[in-house]
Amino acid sequence: MLNTLIVGASGYAGVELATYLNRHPHMNITALAVSAQSPDAGKLLSDLHPQLKGVLDLPLQPLRAAQEYAGKVDVVFLATAHEVSHALAPAFLDAGCVVFDLSGAFRVNDADFYQQYYGFSHQHAAWLDKAVYGLAEWQHGAIKEAQLIAVPGCYPTASQLALKPLIEANLLNPAQWPVINATSGVSGAGRKAALNNSFCEVSLQPYGIFNHRHHPEIVAHLGVPVIFTPHLGNFARGILATITCRLNHDVSREDVAEAFHNAYHDKPLVRLYETGVPALKAVVGLPYCDIGFDVQGEHLIVVAAEDNLLKGAASQAVQCLNIRFGFPETQSLI
Ligand SMILES: NC(=O)C1=CN([C@@H]2O[C@H](COP(=O)(O)OP(=O)(O)OC[C@H]3O[C@@H](n4cnc5c(N)ncnc54)[C@H](OP(=O)(O)O)[C@@H]3O)[C@@H](O)[C@H]2O)C=CC1
Numbered sequence: 001m002l003n004t005l006i007v008g009a010s011g012y013a014g015v016e017l018a019t020y021l022n023r024h025p026h027m028n029i030t031a032l033a034v035s036a037q038s039p040d041a042g043k044l045l046s047d048l049h050p051q052l053k054g055v056l057d058l059p060l061q062p063l064r065a066a067q068e069y070a071g072k073v074d075v076v077f078l079a080t081a082h083e084v085s086h087a088l089a090p091a092f093l094d095a096g097c098v099v100f101d102l103s104g105a106f107r108v109n110d111a112d113f114y115q116q117y118y119g120f121s122h123q124h125a126a127w128l129d130k131a132v133y134g135l136a137e138w139q140h141g142a143i144k145e146a147q148l149i150a151v152p153g154c155y156p157t158a159s160q161l162a163l164k165p166l167i168e169a170n171l172l173n174p175a176q177w178p179v180i181n182a183t184s185g186v187s188g189a190g191r192k193a194a195l196n197n198s199f200c201e202v203s204l205q206p207y208g209i210f211n212h213r214h215h216p217e218i219v220a221h222l223g224v225p226v227i228f229t230p231h232l233g234n235f236a237r238g239i240l241a242t243i244t245c246r247l248n249h250d251v252s253r254e255d256v257a258e259a260f261h262n263a264y265h266d267k268p269l270v271r272l273y274e275t276g277v278p279a280l281k282a283v284v285g286l287p288y289c290d291i292g293f294d295v296q297g298e299h300l301i302v303v304a305a306e307d308n309l310l311k312g313a314a315s316q317a318v319q320c321l322n323i324r325f326g327f328p329e330t331q332s333l334i
């Protein structure tokens with residue numbers, strides 16, 4: 001059994017992690033933590049998230065110092081804001097824990113990127129260097145060796161799973177950058193109340209045009225330029241990405257299907273559609289990324305759908321845990 005701590009357990013991603021890890025046969029949840037000043041400290045997780053009543057009635061503990069858990073936990077999940085993960089991860093890593101960070105704090109190995117897109121100066125270049133990007137289907141070997149796994153962002157997971165097979169197979173015409181239009185449910189913004197994610201304010205709108213922090217994350221890991229425009233929709237969860245690309249001359253529909261098949265035929269958490277394209281209802285509440293496409297001449301439209309809190313966050317983190325420790329990849333997920 002591996003002892004684990006979930007930091008940020010009361011949040012939207014944290015409660016999903018707690019649910020998966022609670023039913024994982026090789027994991028023991030040692031503690032659930034929130035901030036030292038949290039108004040929820042001392043409450044049961046199941047008081048805040050009643051779907052866990054009688055299932056997981058552990059209290060939320062205020063996290064005063066990471067060192068309190070040294071020697072007591074083997075694995076730490078950080079489901080915390082980027083700055084919080086940035087501050088906490090090194091202490092857990094120095095104590096020998098394997099850390100799965102759901103934030104953006106260790107995803108891109110470029111210190112300037114953090115100043116520009118996250119508004120803080122990165123202080124842990126050595127850990128940034130060692131961190132492995134946890135895009136599970138593509139990083140199996142590196143994840144197995146890693147002590148710090150930076151779980152990808154929600155939009156970057158859907159976008160990269162859709163585009164990477166096409167890029168690897170050299171099917172895309174570089175003269176036209178892939179155009180990613182993706183819509184997320186409001187849970188993508190976390191559980192804290194804010195005017196811009198309150199019920200009456202949200203309709204359907206693009207945001208972060210040309211400057212969302214997931215754009216450089218996608219480009220850094222795909223290795224090709226893209227146009228990325230996120231949208232906020234008036235539903236709770238799910239991301240649907242519609243991606244328009246230009247194929248190289250003479251690339252057929254069959255070539256596209258073969259590239260996806262080669263990439264994912266043995267990957268249980270990516271589901272390919274032989275015809276049609278996915279809708280959110282196929283993936284909400286589930287740990288899959290579903291991918292479908294259509295071709296007209298040299299034009300290709302790929303659609304990828306996932307639950308932002310699951311394949312876009314918590315289930316991918318647990319998938320990475322399973323890979324890291326040699327458990328079946330879908331253990332506790334399906
Ligand atoms: N929501 C999503 O779709 C996705 C989220 N992510 C990333 O996952 C992380 C968590 O996101 P999400 O669950 O949405 O966020 P939430 O705002 O819902 O939850 C944040 C959690 O962190 C806790 N917390 C805040 N400050 C501290 C602190 N100093 N020490 C310990 N715990 C703290 C909060 O509790 P309290 O404030 O009471 O202390 C809460 O439990 C973020 O980095 C986010 O970017 C990644 C992919 C998708």
Ligand SMILES: CC(=O)N[C@@H](CCC(=O)OP(=O)(O)O)C(=O)O
Pocket residue numbers: 102103104152153154155184185186187188189190230232
């Ligand atoms: C709808 C919404 O607000 N989504 C968030 C992205 C989700 C998230 O938490 O960001 P990471 O994946 O980088 O951790 C946003 O656009 O900032």
